[in-house]
Amino acid sequence: xxxxxxxxxxxxxxxxxxxxxxxxxxxxxxxxxxxxxxxxxxxxxxxxxxxxxxxxxxxxxxxxxxxxxxxxxxxxxxxxxxxxxxxxxxxxxxxxxxxxxxxxxxxxxxxxxxxxxxxxxxxxxxxxxxxxxxxxxxxxxxxxxxxxxxxxxxxxxxxxxxxxxxxxxxxxxxxxxxxxxxxxxxxxxxxxxxxxxxxxxxxxxxxxxxxxxxxxxxxxxxxxxxxxxxxxxxxxxxxxxxxxxxxxxxxxxxxxxxxxxxxxxxxxxxxxxxxxxxxxxxxxxxxxxxxxxxxxxxxxxxxxxxxxxxxxxxxxxxxxxxxxxxxxxxxxxxxxxxxxxxxxxxxxxxxxxxxxxxxxxxxxxxxxxxxxxxxxxxxxxxxxxxxxxxxxxxxxxxxxxxxxxxxxxxxxxxxxxxxxxxxxxxxxxxxxxxxxxxxxxxxxxxxxxxxxxxxxxxxxxxxxxxxxxxxxxxxxxxxxxxxxxxxxxxxxxxxxxxxxxxxxxxxxxxxxxxxxxxxxxxxxxxxxxxxxxxxxxxxxxxxxxxxxxxxxxxxxxxxxxxxxxxxxxxxxxxxxxxxxxxxxxxxxxxxxxxxxxxxxxxxxxxxxxxxxxxxxxxxxxxxxxxxxxxxxxxxxxxxxxxxxxxxxxxxxxxxxxxxxxxxxxxxxxxxxxxxxxxxxxxxxxxxxxxxxxxxxxxxxxxxxxxxxxxxxxxxxxxxxxxxxxxxxxxxxxxxxxxxxxxxxxxxxxxxxxxxxxxxxxxxxxxxxxxxxxxxxxxxxxxxxxxxxxxxxxxxxxxxxxxxxxxxxxxxxxxxxxx
Amino acid sequence: xxxxxxxxxxxxxxxxxxxxxxxxxxxxxxxxxxxxxxxxxxxxxxxxxxxxxxxxxxxxxxxxxxxxxxxxxxxxxxxxxxxxxxxxxxxxxxxxxxxxxxxxxxxxxxxxxxxxxxxxxxxxxxxxxxxxxxxxxxxxxxxxxxxxxxxxxxxxxxxxxxx
Numbered sequence: 001x002x003x004x005x006x007x008x009x010x011x012x013x014x015x016x017x018x019x020x021x022x023x024x025x026x027x028x029x030x031x032x033x034x035x036x037x038x039x040x041x042x043x044x045x046x047x048x049x050x051x052x053x054x055x056x057x058x059x060x061x062x063x064x065x066x067x068x069x070x071x072x073x074x075x076x077x078x079x080x081x082x083x084x085x086x087x088x089x090x091x092x093x094x095x096x097x098x099x100x101x102x103x104x105x106x107x108x109x110x111x112x113x114x115x116x117x118x119x120x121x122x123x124x125x126x127x128x129x130x131x132x133x134x135x136x137x138x139x140x141x142x143x144x145x146x147x148x149x150x151x152x153x154x155x156x157x158x159x160x161x162x163x164x165x166x167x168x169x170x171x172x173x174x175x176x177x178x179x180x181x182x183x184x185x186x187x188x189x190x191x192x193x194x195x196x197x198x199x200x201x202x203x204x205x206x207x208x209x210x211x212x213x214x215x216x217x218x219x220x221x222x223x224x225x226x227x228x229x230x231x232x233x234x235x236x237x238x239x240x241x242x243x244x245x246x247x248x249x250x251x252x253x254x255x256x257x258x259x260x261x262x263x264x265x266x267x268x269x270x271x272x273x274x275x276x277x278x279x280x281x282x283x284x285x286x287x288x289x290x291x292x293x294x295x296x297x298x299x300x301x302x303x304x305x306x307x308x309x310x311x312x313x314x315x316x317x318x319x320x321x322x323x324x325x326x327x328x329x330x331x332x333x334x335x336x337x338x339x340x341x342x343x344x345x346x347x348x349x350x351x352x353x354x355x356x357x358x359x360x361x362x363x364x365x366x367x368x369x370x371x372x373x374x375x376x377x378x379x380x381x382x383x384x385x386x387x388x389x390x391x392x393x394x395x396x397x398x399x400x401x402x403x404x405x406x407x408x409x410x411x412x413x414x415x416x417x418x419x420x421x422x423x424x425x426x427x428x429x430x431x432x433x434x435x436x437x438x439x440x441x442x443x444x445x446x447x448x449x450x451x452x453x454x455x456x457x458x459x460x461x462x463x464x465x466x467x468x469x470x471x472x473x474x475x476x477x478x479x480x481x482x483x484x485x486x487x488x489x490x491x492x493x494x495x496x497x498x499x500x501x502x503x504x505x506x507x508x509x510x511x512x513x514x515x516x517x518x519x520x521x522x523x524x525x526x527x528x529x530x531x532x533x534x535x536x537x538x539x540x541x542x543x544x545x546x547x548x549x550x551x552x553x554x555x556x557x558x559x560x561x562x563x564x565x566x567x568x569x570x571x572x573x574x575x576x577x578x579x580x581x582x583x584x585x586x587x588x589x590x591x592x593x594x595x596x597x598x599x600x601x602x603x604x605x606x607x608x609x610x611x612x613x614x615x616x617x618x619x620x621x622x623x624x625x626x627x628x629x630x631x632x633x634x635x636x637x638x639x640x641x642x643x644x645x646x647x648x649x650x651x652x653x654x655x656x657x658x659x660x661x662x663x664x665x666x667x668x669x670x671x672x673x674x675x676x677x678x679x680x681x682x683x684x685x686x687x688x689x690x691x692x693x694x695x696x697x698x699x700x701x702x703x704x705x706x707x708x709x710x711x712x713x714x715x716x717x718x719x720x721x722x723x724x725x726x727x728x729x730x731x732x733x734x735x736x737x738x739x740x741x742x743x744x745x746x747x748x749x750x751x752x753x754x755x756x757x758x759x760x761x762x763x764x765x766x767x768x769x770x771x772x773x774x775x776x777x778x779x780x781x782x783x784x785x786x787x788x789x790x791x792x793x794x795x796x797x798x799x800x801x802x803x804x805x806x807x808x809x810x811x812x813x814x815x816x817x818x
Numbered sequence: 819x820x821x822x823x824x825x826x827x828x829x830x831x832x833x834x835x836x837x838x839x840x841x842x843x844x845x846x847x848x849x850x851x852x853x854x855x856x857x858x859x860x861x862x863x864x865x866x867x868x869x870x871x872x873x874x875x876x877x878x879x880x881x882x883x884x885x886x887x888x889x890x891x892x893x894x895x896x897x898x899x900x901x902x903x904x905x906x907x908x909x910x911x912x913x914x915x916x917x918x919x920x921x922x923x924x925x926x927x928x929x930x931x932x933x934x935x936x937x938x939x940x941x942x943x944x945x946x947x948x949x950x951x952x953x954x955x956x957x958x959x960x961x962x963x964x965x966x967x968x969x970x971x972x973x974x975x976x977x978x979x980x981x
Contacts, residue, residue, distance in 0.1 A: 018910055025918030026906040028853015028893035032919060035852035212857045212865055212953050213919040263855070263919025264953050296858040523917030523954050693913045693955060700956030724862035724951070732944040732957035761956075 045137035052717025069136030084249030091344030123301025185361025194316035213263020262522035267378035306379020348383030472776025511620030518558020537578030539605025564756030669795025698761020827895030864950030874930025916954035
């Protein structure tokens, strides 16, 4: 039962309603993909190349077919006839070199579920084994024989662009996927004339998303009807249904996708994956249900990675440090293929490289490159952590250059408060914002002035001693672009779908309500938040509301969950559906109460006759009379249900300030985050408990990105950090507690004023932590540190600064703001 | 094949099992207790943690045959008479879960920590959870939930002990 401390006047939005999702998750009654079995089900296991780049000269499954329990085995050639098209890229970006418009067709390589004749990254699928048990399938994988004619490997984007580099896709004659850019204002002139220009190169490491539930798919066919039910651990059941229809050439109406309970995604389950297509193809061939469950080591190779971007960032400013213009060039390592939205990820940050700061001109350019690595795609934040990191790091460098405190440089450049959409230098229209308010609140919560005093006392002495901990303070004053997305804007960006979402409300004759949403939660608590919105809108309680999602047979329209979009787009669709319900209910209520609609007002969750507060009608009462349909007005249709589709007129722009306070051990290089303050503004709050939880988790991932995580490849294209023992996902022991607060500046983009909070923590935290570490170690002469600030790297940087000869000079000498 | 007997959530179970079978697959696939999850193949994530003879154990690090003669509690065995166990309730009250995939293992690890008599400072609880990974919550609310439940459980144990 939903428990609420104190509720005022039936207002549930904004209240600390406990999650309705929890009981099943707490008792083991949840149904994740691997918990589902169907009679007659067979198991798929996959043969993956260990070699990063090779021609396939022989793939022989004959020995595997003789293994116990094996019912079938397929090579890429065997399955080639199953694919009506290659796997989709929904965001194919073409060259657009400043300032010309598109100059070429996009270079998106065909990407087949099973490699046909060539492999391009370690982990790519070369054969499929089907057996009667998980164990038999895994055993049979070992019996598949593959001959690889190895090709030269390229794993670094600069090398991939060089003349004579091994080509990933011969047909393009280059490894460059695209160079795309734009500018606004007189950016070149301003940079040429500005008294202060600060430049720096930053590298944003390759990251592995690590949802704790690996991926998995189960396909149950009804062969006689050509129907397929696909259970997949996915964030995007609706998009998957449409894409599967295209890839398999199956009537879309005969595909049903069910996202069961999904154990985290963070973007890694926002994709169309080879294994999903393979499972459908095998189920189609064999006419039996088949299941594939990813192992963690497979997850590291075969699920998308994130980031891996080199950023050359520069700002032009006055002598006082007032920003004039920003300009950035990105070199993004996309890996071997384009996955669903790979090319577009940098564009999600492309307009944000001036952060929440005023400036006059703007330049952005990104070059995306193919290399022999796992494809990258959306990982929590997607494009915006990169932008925030570059902007916030260089603001510190600018402060240093002009001799200002890192707080002061931000205060003097922040855009002043505004409530209606405001066009900024990059060309976006920010929805609303009070950046100084969250900045000041964070400073106050952190005790900033006192921290600076303590630092001034502590660090010089500790540095002179060469021992003891150095104190560092780092800001991240971020802005993000969320609520994906206005469909017309997506069209202009060559994205292959719309950005709307849908909701349906059905009011039952018994007074209860069913909500059907097009969003597809996997931990975000939509069932609870959507119940709160509905309860307020219809004058019922959250427990009266049942929320259905994640099954395309139930929820026929939706664009699913990613990019902090669910509340601002799907939640708004729900809000709009409730308005339609109320409008119809009001007509019926007026008829029943024999008054005009104008005499009715909506108050305390029901319709009241103005001046006669005892004459009322509730939505449940109207739902009953609409169902009986005994005395409806005029040509009113029976029943009380409504669907709304919301296509947002603009993005939303959550923002805020995070402050990290760190202690750096000079002797070991280890970094401890001793205080972390986050003040976020995500507009109107539906459920503060859920919002805080999203910030906690996001910040934890951001701190992990700052301190621990990096996917490392060797020169042969082998993923060295190939499992959870070598890629460090931090536990509770490695992370601090967080101090949270918020400001509320309602969005001008949607009627509830909501902005989204799913990614804010991950977007903000890396810059805050690395700025804090840089702030600490400058006391011992270290000019530059970069992601991840692991103990080893920090220790080496300190040694290099002291001239002890232990530092990685090549890596560190490029540092230092110019 | 080996015959084993063990008590799972208070029910005696007998089965013929393959000597190589991991306990987690016995629980999930032989007994159908799918509340215990698998998140990795290196015993790193702790999603599969259960209680064996009163101690929390990663059930992917133990063979089913090693569980012969033991008493096992899984997440399905915690709630009683439709009431959540105090630790489950504390996870709910403090929003100690989001996607819920690590949650059964996290609750079992927390229960093991509480029952071991470990200290309940932030640092002690965080160290005690070192073997369990969560990617959603940032751990803070999990730590709070365990501390809260420990207070309740230990108080009621003391009361029972004193009566």
